[in-house]
Amino acid sequence: MASKISVLLYSHNRAEQFRANLELVLAQSYPAEDFEVLAMDDASGDGTWAMLTAIAASGERGNLRILRNSSNLDIGGCRAELYRNISPESSLVLLMDDDVALPPDFLSWAAAYMAANPGVGALGPRVVYHKDPSRPAHYPNFVSPVTGFYSSRGADAATDCDWLIACCVCFRREALAQAGGFDASFVSSHEEVDLCLKIKAAGYRVVYDPERTVTHDIAEKKRKSDRLYYLYRNKFLVIRKNFRLPWNITATLAILFLGFPRYIADSLVQNRGVNAAELRTIVKAVFDGLRGRGGKL
Structure with a gap:
């Protein structure tokens, strides 16, 4: 059958x-x-x-x-x-x-x-x-x-x-x-x-x-603030929802101290300088991810 x-x-x-x-x-x-x-x-x-x-x-x-x-x-x-x-x-x-x-x-x-x-x-x-x-x-x-x-x-x-x-x-x-x-x-x-x-x-x-x-048929997509927000915030949600002690702590610290600086550096490179609005979005994404906030931006 x-x-x-x-x-x-x-x-x-x-x-x-x-x-x-x-x-x-x-x-x-x-x-x-x-x-x-x-x-x-x-x-x-x-x-x-x-x-x-x-x-x-x-x-x-x-x-x-x-x-x-x-x-x-x-x-x-x-x-x-x-x-x-x-x-x-x-x-x-x-x-x-x-x-x-x-x-x-x-x-x-x-x-x-x-x-x-x-x-x-x-x-x-x-x-x-x-x-x-x-x-x-x-x-x-x-x-x-x-x-x-x-x-x-x-x-x-x-x-x-x-x-x-x-x-x-x-x-x-x-x-x-x-x-x-x-x-x-x-x-x-x-x-x-x-x-x-x-x-x-x-x-x-x-x-x-x-x-x-x-x-x-993957189309090249422009950088959008909301997509960057979910991309960076949700990494913390994956850790929060799936990792147990002590690995949820080690993973969170790794993303915070190794991943976050890379997000900032990537923004500076992609925008060829400071894009204040995008940087604020990245900071908010990390902050919201740390406190476990889901849902739409």
């Missing part, structure tokens, strides 16, 4: 890219009756909702459910809301970004892998750049238990790791449930680190397997 799968996608103001990759999901070779697709419009203003309603109204996509946010929930909020709406019959959950393209047999591969490896709670494929498929975009990632610093390394075979980039990850539903699901308080940045560490703490494996490849 095939595993039931819920595929979760969300998008904000990227209608055409969303449409193209949604079509690839809907065209999977996996039996249509065994997977559902939850597609969310995160308060877009570019016709995303009209596109979704048109696809749903065609009547050809019985396994498609569409959702619309009245206000922008951002990454963490979208993931949490989608997770709350999955079918009770689903045993697997595929989380993916709107800029990821799946090969036709991806769901079949993921379902077979998870069935053959019941101890795996999260499975990630090889991810390459859309514009240059010869270049890996992401690798298996690790977290130092002492400093909290991240590292990654290339892998040509299935590799157990600490966390996976959440642009395309298949989760075992029971592992997600034991980890508490998606934490919207992160808003964006590091949420997948927190989730994967919780899945490992619940006794499951987190595995990167390059046997299957997906493409990620």
